[in-house]
Every structure is written in structure tokens, then in C-alpha cells.
Amino acid sequence: MTTLVEARGLKKRFGDMTAVDDVSLSVARGEVVGFLGPNGAGKSTTMKMITGFLEPDTGTAEVGGHDVWRDPTSAKAKLGYLPEGAPAYGDMPVADFLSFVGKMRGLRKAELNNRLAEMADRVRLTEVWSRPIEALSKGYRRRVGIAQALIHDPDVLILDEPTDGLDPNQKHEMRNLIREIAPNKSIIVSTHILEEVEAVCSRAVIIAAGRVVADATPRDLVGSKDDGRAIQIRIGSPEEASVIEKIKPLADGAELEVMERMNGSTRVLLRYNDKPEDTRAIETRLKSADLPVEEVGIYRPRLEDVFRDVTTRIH
Amino acid sequence: MTASLSSVSVVFGREFRAYFATPLAAIFLVVFLALAGAMTFFVSGFFARGSADMAAFFTWMPWLFLVLLPAIGMRLWAEERRSGTIELLMTMPVAPWTIVLGKFLAGWAFTGVALALTTPLWITVNWLGSPDNGVIAAGYLGTFLMAGAFLAIAACISTLTKNQVIAFISAAIVTFLLVTAGLELVLGAIRGWAPYWMTEAVAALSVLEHFQRITQGLIEAPTLIFFGSLIVLALMINTFLVDLKKAQ
Numbered sequence A: 001m002t003t004l005v006e007a008r009g010l011k012k013r014f015g016d017m018t019a020v021d022d023v024s025l026s027v028a029r030g031e032v033v034g035f036l037g038p039n040g041a042g043k044s045t046t047m048k049m050i051t052g053f054l055e056p057d058t059g060t061a062e063v064g065g066h067d068v069w070r071d072p073t074s075a076k077a078k079l080g081y082l083p084e085g086a087p088a089y090g091d092m093p094v095a096d097f098l099s100f101v102g103k104m105r106g107l108r109k110a111e112l113n114n115r116l117a118e119m120a121d122r123v124r125l126t127e128v129w130s131r132p133i134e135a136l137s138k139g140y141r142r143r144v145g146i147a148q149a150l151i152h153d154p155d156v157l158i159l160d161e162p163t164d165g166l167d168p169n170q171k172h173e174m175r176n177l178i179r180e181i182a183p184n185k186s187i188i189v190s191t192h193i194l195e196e197v198e199a200v201c202s203r204a205v206i207i208a209a210g211r212v213v214a215d216a217t218p219r220d221l222v223g224s225k226d227d228g229r230a231i232q233i234r235i236g237s238p239e240e241a242s243v244i245e246k247i248k249p250l251a252d253g254a255e256l257e258v259m260e261r262m263n264g265s266t267r268v269l270l271r272y273n274d275k276p277e278d279t280r281a282i283e284t285r286l287k288s289a290d291l292p293v294e295e296v297g298i299y300r301p302r303l304e305d306v307f308r309d310v311t312t313r314i315h
Numbered sequence B: 001m002t003a004s005l006s007s008v009s010v011v012f013g014r015e016f017r018a019y020f021a022t023p024l025a026a027i028f029l030v031v032f033l034a035l036a037g038a039m040t041f042f043v044s045g046f047f048a049r050g051s052a053d054m055a056a057f058f059t060w061m062p063w064l065f066l067v068l069l070p071a072i073g074m075r076l077w078a079e080e081r082r083s084g085t086i087e088l089l090m091t092m093p094v095a096p097w098t099i100v101l102g103k104f105l106a107g108w109a110f111t112g113v114a115l116a117l118t119t120p121l122w123i124t125v126n127w128l129g130s131p132d133n134g135v136i137a138a139g140y141l142g143t144f145l146m147a148g149a150f151l152a153i154a155a156c157i158s159t160l161t162k163n164q165v166i167a168f169i170s171a172a173i174v175t176f177l178l179v180t181a182g183l184e185l186v187l188g189a190i191r192g193w194a195p196y197w198m199t200e201a202v203a204a205l206s207v208l209e210h211f212q213r214i215t216q217g218l219i220e221a222p223t224l225i226f227f228g229s230l231i232v233l234a235l236m237i238n239t240f241l242v243d244l245k246k247a248q
Helices: A043-050 A072-077 A096-106 A109-122 A138-150 A168-184 A192-199 A218-225 A239-249 A281-289 A303-313 B002-021 B026-045 B059-074 B076-084 B085-087 B097-117 B119-128 B132-159 B162-182 B184-191 B197-204 B207-215 B222-243
Strands: A005-013 A017-028 A032-036 A058-063 A079-082 A157-159 A186-191 A201-210 A211-216 A230-235 A256-264 A265-270 A293-298
Touching: A005 A043, A017 A043, A017 A058, A017 A186, A017 A201, A017 A211, A032 A043, A032 A168, A032 A192, A032 A211, A043 A058, A043 A157, A043 A186, A043 B207, A058 A072, A079 A138, A096 A109, A096 A138, A096 B002, A109 A186, A109 A218, A138 A157, A138 A168, A157 A168, A168 A186, A168 A192, A168 B002, A186 A192, A192 A303, A201 A218, A201 A303, A211 A218, A211 A303, A218 A303, A230 A281, A239 A256, A239 A265, A239 A281, A256 B076, A281 A293, A303 B207, B002 B026, B026 B097, B059 B097, B059 B132, B059 B162, B059 B207, B076 B085, B076 B097, B076 B132, B076 B222, B097 B132, B097 B222, B132 B162, B132 B207, B132 B222, B162 B207, B184 B197, B207 B222
Parallel strands: A032 A186, A032 A201, A079 A157, A157 A186
Antiparallel strands: A005 A017, A005 A058, A201 A211, A230 A265, A230 A293, A256 A265
């Protein structure tokens, strides 16, 4: 596998705030890396350093084997980039804008026309092709941003929140598009949406407070928290404190944790030090104590739980 | 080298067309022609002078330009920074100076269009009498060079802010200082307390001095170097500032 993106020890401070603190990341061809983290964790700053837009205080980044700072032109030529918010020249029609970007990226006439036609078709922009970008819906604007990043068929694609503000159908389309182009490229996608990572990414990198706190396949990330020693109970009652009081004596030795409250029901986690009891036994016991039990089962953590766990621990 | 040239011309093409994408270009041209006309005919009394030359027109150019060129230059970088497109621009595989140059040339060409639209006056002067066309050509050259210098300064200042209005006002103030640097009013105020060399240095910065010589038909090396180096220096600072300010 060829490594197309290699970042080593990236650090960036703004004033006395350390935005990115020693981030290293390497992405091979064919990989789609989901870049996750709470707001302000340093996702965008890291991406900006890899694209060569922002100079790191220390550390290096290579794109397609070219150092982003020593040989910026070669590195940038290998790269397609969708900045946060998909900026574009609002007064330009879609076709003119994409043609401008294509020319800046060195595409010659015949090749440019081919690529433009392919973008119109693949990113589905035909309908709005000659409309000014400022007159487009958010979904279309995002797509123009993707087309702009793809126009020169780059080896490396860096997408900062490509599905932000899209409706569920548009998100679905965007994910399909990313999956389609993935096999021959290295792609880094930042997102808040965890299901997205599970849907399109072969690897998830979670960063919090400027540091990488997890780097694994989504499956392994979830698996690492899945020891089969926790039981999840859903109770159809909103009164949390009293519910906990009632459950406590019935779940011997388990540590109780309220996971979430929603629509009048409460999700409670029982963590055991050892192999837990039979779920049916617990259910019977809870029911006989007049608790409105809706569901009892072995707890399988979701990516969301892992995310919360690794990103909140650091603070 | 060819890659650099091509990126200059691609940026030039986009920027030049961007001026005409909004009614702003038309408004600008109308305001410029109306003001230039009003100054020439009513304030300077073009007909009453009874002389077939364009001195009445050129006299006003520094004063008109110190308002109009900041207006042309204000959006060049402030707008890129405000909308975030600077992030696209600066991640293109081209040298940043090519973008700076392309943008500058687009604004300068636009100014050229504005100046070209004043040529009916030149024709009129020829129709009314027999002017020294060499002097008038020199006047146009001087006006265009001065416009370039003002624009380069305005473009440079527009990298410092995301707000076009602030970019406009700051550039107007700086160009105003450059224009007035040679006036006795300013020099007199400095002479009282500053050493001799400083007064001379300020006087040497005077756009007006160089401009007046060239509009009299004197195309001299110091004048060309003066405007040329103002442009080059401002563009170099511009390139440096873009890099410094792009991510803020």
C-alpha cells in the first residue's frame, strides 16, 4: 500500500492556545479516514496544515511524497481540498467557477472539458450548470465544492465537513460519491456525524484538545469498549433518581450509569466486574419490583459512546 | 515559467470579469467619467482657457484617483478573506506571487478601460485646435502609471482586513498622503522641526511632483522608476502580507 499522506508531529499554537498538539497521521491509497472530534478539537487546523494553507509551528506533512512546505507546488498538485463551509466565488456560474479551478490546476483545454463534463454528470450539477453559485441551495453549493476538489482527479482528497448542512438524501448521495471514488485515493473526511464514519470510513481518527486519542477501524474502536460485561436497561420512566434507587439493590455488584434520557424513558447501564448475570433473570427481578422495564440486553457500545468516552476523558 | 504565466493569466481573466459581474463596474465608469468631465469643463473651465491641451483634465487625475483606485482595489483581497475563498486560492499549485500579480493586472486593466473611455476628449481637443499629441500621450502614460501605483497600494492594504469599507478608507488615506507629500503645505509643516534629509525624503515621495513633470511631456527615468518601484514594492509587500494574513 502506498502512503499518500504522511503528517508527523504537527503542532500549531494560536497565541497561548495550542490548537494542534503533536498530531501524526498517515493515510494509504484506498483508505478513507474519518477525522472526528468535538468542535475546536483541531480538526480543521490539522487539515489546513496538511493542505499547505497553514504553516505548522513544528512537524512536517507530505502529500504524494512531496513535502508540503519545501515543495508546495508539487504537493498541492496532488491534492483536492474542500475547505470548511465550501467557499466559492458567489458571482460566478458553476461552469465558470469549475473551469477557473481546473485551469489553475493546470488542466489543458480538451482535458478540462472532459473533466467538466464528468463533474457535471458525477456530482450531478447539470441542472445548475450555468447558474451563479450564490443562487444555489446549500446542497448544491456543497456539491460544487466537491466538484472543485475533484476536478483534477487528485490522489489525495481532504474534505472538511462535506455533509454539513445537507438533508438526509443529500448526505446519502455524498457518501455514495465518496465510496465510489475511494479505491484509488487517500481521503480524509472530517465530520461530526458518527454514522457517517461507520458508513464510509475504513478508519476513524478521533482528536480531542489537539491530540489524537484514537486511531482504528470503526469496528475495532467499538470492539475495544465491547467486553460483554455490561447490561443495558431501558425503563419507561423519567424519574431518574428514584429509578436508580430502585434498581440498585436488584443488580448486585454492578456499577450504575445513566446513559441518556429520552421521550420519558431512561437508558441505564449496569457495569459488572465479571461476566454479568443472565439478562432474563434481571428482567424478571426488575418487573417484580414494579419497574416499567422496556428492554434488557447485553450492552453493545455504539461509536457515539466510544467517541464520548475518549473525548471527554481528556478534559 | 510557463506555469506561472498561465496562472497569472487565469487569475487575471477571472478578476477582470468579476469587475463586470456586478453593476459596480458600470457605476464606477459612469462616476469616473462624470467627475472627470465635470472637473475638466466646469471647475477648470476647459473652453474658457482657450488652449488646445488636456492640462485641465490631467490636473484632476491624482485627486480623482485617490478615491477611485482604493474603490477598485478594496475588494481584491478583503473579499477573498471574508468569503474564505482565499483558502481555495492559496491551496492551488501555483506560486502566490502569480495570484497577486494577476489580481493587480486585472484592476489595472480595468482602470485602463476607464481611461480609454476619456479619449473622446482627446479627439475633441484635436478637433478644436492642434495640440501637442506627444504631451497628451505622455499625460495618459503618467496617469496610467500613477493609477498602477495607487492600485498596488490599495490591493496591498486590502490584505489587512476582511472589511472592504475599512480597506477603502485606509487606502484612500495612504494615497492622499502620497499625493500631498510634495505640497508646500505639508513640507512647510515638516520643515519646522524635521531634519533636512527628512523633508527631502518626504518630498521625494511626492506623486504630484512626478506626475506634473510627466504630464508636461517629460518622460524621464526617475519618474518611471518612481512609479515602477512603487508598484513592485507594494506588490512584494502584498505577497508577503497575503501569506501572513491568509489564515486569520
